[in-house]
Amino acid sequence: MNMLIRSIVGLIILIVLLIVPHFLEFHHQDLLIFLTINVLVVASYRLVTLTGEWSLIHAVMMGVGGYTATLLFLNYELGMWFTLPTAGLLSAAVAALLCFPLLRMTQFYFLIGSFAAGEAIRLVWIQFLDPFGGTGGLSGVSPPMIGDIDFMDPIPYYYLALTVVSICLFLLYRIEKSRVGLTLHSVHWKAPLAESVGVDTWRYRALAFITGSFFVGIAGALKVHYIGTITPNQYGIGFMVFILIWVIVGGYNKFYGPIIGVIVLTMFDESIRGFDEIRPAIYGAVLILSILFLPLGLESIPGKLKAWFIGSEVVEPPLTDE
Amino acid sequence: MPILEVKNVTKQFGGLTALDNISFHVDEGEIRGLIGPNGAGKSTMFKNIAGFYKPTSGDIHYQGQSISGRKPHQIAEMGIVRTFQETTLFQEMTVFENALVGCHTRARTDLFSAILGLDKQKQRQAADKVMEVLEFMGLSERRDQLASELPLGSQRALAISIALVSEPKLMLMDEPFAGMNPEETNHMMELTRKVRESGITIVLVEHDMKAVMGLCNYLTVLNFGQLLAQGTPEEVRSNDKVIEAYLGGAN
Numbered sequence: 178m179n180m181l182i183r184s185i186v187g188l189i190i191l192i193v194l195l196i197v198p199h200f201l202e203f204h205h206q207d208l209l210i211f212l213t214i215n216v217l218v219v220a221s222y223r224l225v226t227l228t229g230e231w232s233l234i235h236a237v238m239m240g241v242g243g244y245t246a247t248l249l250f251l252n253y254e255l256g257m258w259f260t261l262p263t264a265g266l267l268s269a270a271v272a273a274l275l276c277f278p279l280l281r282m283t284q285f286y287f288l289i290g291s292f293a294a295g296e297a298i299r300l301v302w303i304q305f306l307d308p309f310g311g312t313g314g315l316s317g318v319s320p321p322m323i324g325d326i327d328f329m330d331p332i333p334y335y336y337l338a339l340t341v342v343s344i345c346l347f348l349l350y351r352i353e354k355s356r357v358g359l360t361l362h363s364v365h366w367k368a369p370l371a372e373s374v375g376v377d378t379w380r381y382r383a384l385a386f387i388t389g390s391f392f393v394g395i396a397g398a399l400k401v402h403y404i405g406t407i408t409p410n411q412y413g414i415g416f417m418v419f420i421l422i423w424v425i426v427g428g429y430n431k432f433y434g435p436i437i438g439v440i441v442l443t444m445f446d447e448s449i450r451g452f453d454e455i456r457p458a459i460y461g462a463v464l465i466l467s468i469l470f471l472p473l474g475l476e477s478i479p480g481k482l483k484a485w486f487i488g489s490e491v492v493e494p495p496l497t498d499e
Numbered sequence: 500m501p502i503l504e505v506k507n508v509t510k511q512f513g514g515l516t517a518l519d520n521i522s523f524h525v526d527e528g529e530i531r532g533l534i535g536p537n538g539a540g541k542s543t544m545f546k547n548i549a550g551f552y553k554p555t556s557g558d559i560h561y562q563g564q565s566i567s568g569r570k571p572h573q574i575a576e577m578g579i580v581r582t583f584q585e586t587t588l589f590q591e592m593t594v595f596e597n598a599l600v601g602c603h604t605r606a607r608t609d610l611f612s613a614i615l616g617l618d619k620q621k622q623r624q625a626a627d628k629v630m631e632v633l634e635f636m637g638l639s640e641r642r643d644q645l646a647s648e649l650p651l652g653s654q655r656a657l658a659i660s661i662a663l664v665s666e667p668k669l670m671l672m673d674e675p676f677a678g679m680n681p682e683e684t685n686h687m688m689e690l691t692r693k694v695r696e697s698g699i700t701i702v703l704v705e706h707d708m709k710a711v712m713g714l715c716n717y718l719t720v721l722n723f724g725q726l727l728a729q730g731t732p733e734e735v736r737s738n739d740k741v742i743e744a745y746l747g748g749a750n
């Protein structure tokens with residue numbers, strides 16, 4: 178029964194995803210593509226946070242993927258089939274190198290350390306005009322043409338992005354539900370207990386950081402192939418703050434929490450268009466309200482509703498460990 | 500043959516000497532009691548053995564090999580597992596998941612086999628091992644309950660289950676009987692004996708004298724970081740220094 182409901186829900190979601198661009202105007206089709214890519218950004222960020230460490234370098238790692246794809250495309254005319262995975266691998270490699278200084282730190286120090294490392298990378302992009310193009314960045318990247326299909330059009334590109342992101346989400350989900358995911362959780366909730374049965378906590382924190390960077394690197398490549406240009410500012414702290422808001426508002430205890438967060442807030446963002454001056458204030462208010470009234474994020478709403486209907490107590494997992 | 504040798508171990512915290520030149524050894528197959536009043540240095544001793552602290556000086560040998568200075572996970576991999584004085588569990592995981600974490604080194608998995616599902620056989624063996632241990636500890640009925648929802652006795656049993664699943668050779672148990680009622684204590688004593696019979700050497704830190712005297716074949720007594728006495732339970736019970744420092748104070 179449960180299985181049947183799941184299949185039906187899954188089928189409905191699939192159909193909606195497939196037909197939705199045909200009902201949108203051009204501007205919204207654009208937005209839909211960015212949203213699809215941002216879903217991968219937050220889902221991969223969740224993997225990093227599974228071990229309990231929140232980084233401020235995720236946006237920059239996306240940029241590493243973006244620059245990789247850009248340089249490969251501009252200098253060697255390599256297509257997306259090559260630039261996408263390579264962007265992921267290079268982000269992962271940069272993350273692997275950063276593990277050595279960064280993972281000596283935990284908690285607040287890790288947060289600040291990751292921010293500093295990210296700014297250092299952005300400085301490299303800004304300072305080295307060749308090959309990174311400085312503040313102005315690089316442009317001229319284009320999506321592929323396959324036969325008659327021009328992926329410059331939003332609808333084909335949306336299907337392409339949807340396919341790539343779906344595969345990545347599937348892989349991320351598999352990782353989280355496997356024993357590897359269980360071990361990552363164990364490192365988060367009680368590192369000493371995990372160590373006492375042989376878990377190398379350093380290795381698992383590194384694994385989460387490197388794998389998360391791999392997937393966000395792919396997201397970076399997906400983005401640059403669509404918009405065609407890349408600048409250091411696209412991946413600055415501003416975008417990082419958005420990632421954090423999406424994840425916090427959506428909730429980070431479940432796989433789908435951050436995904437709901439980015440979808441709902443993107444739609445919300447669209448609906449307050451035209452109030453441009455007070456938009457930051459509205460955002461701030463939403464963040465504060467959601468922390469006050471939904472500390473576990475949007476993902477906790479179904480449980481709350483269920484409890485409200487049945488009239489039982491809500492069992493909420495603790496927010497932090499002691 | 501000694502499975503564990505503690506050689507002249509000293510541990511200082513700033514000016515405080517928590518362990519002062521301690522030496523003793525534990526033979527294979529023992530249930531060794533490590534006792535002493537509050538603050539004697541028992542937990543500190545365990546943390547040094549399990550690699551959570553590094554001795555200020557001295558050496559610790561396990562199966563003839565020096566292990567001091569190794570990381571906790573390396574020592575765990577060699578077969579030493581410690582349980583914690585405060586109940587330490589993954590509160591938001593189920594009983595089954597808690598114990599499954601214990602499989603970490605025995606049924607290791609990696610990212611690629613996890614994604615591709617290549618290690619189904621290994622995962623099934625891990626699950627079997629977990630169920631066997633939960634059965635043994637009387638927790639199999641509660642396998643899908645959250646650890647945080649268990650009564651205290653079961654929480655303690657689960658902490659030991661996590662350790663057992665890792666198939667240790669030497670178990671360091673820090674006050675497993677704390678806060679238990681007499682019935683739970685009796686049950687846990689029974690289980691501890693069964694653990695020993697399955698071939699695991701045990702070092703037991705415990706304040707419950709009935710449990711200590713009933714279980715241990717040999718006792719090592721610490722007081723203020725010093726080795727106060729060693730001997731059979733009878734010898735220790737009649738040792739004047741021990742009575743003065745510990746039993747006298749407790750009664």
Ligand SMILES: Nc1ncnc2c1ncn2[C@@H]1O[C@H](COP(=O)(O)OP(=O)(O)OP(=O)(O)O)[C@@H](O)[C@H]1O
Pocket residue numbers: 512515517535536537538539540541542543544584
């Ligand atoms: N990390 C630490 N830093 C400073 N002092 C410590 C630390 N850990 C333990 N101590 C001190 O070392 C001494 C021994 O502590 P320990 O926890 O080993 O005692 P114990 O024998 O386990 O006592 P109890 O029976 O109360 O558990 C105590 O005086 C304690 O305050």
Ligand SMILES: [Mg+2]
Pocket residue numbers: 541542543584
């Ligand atoms: Mg203690």
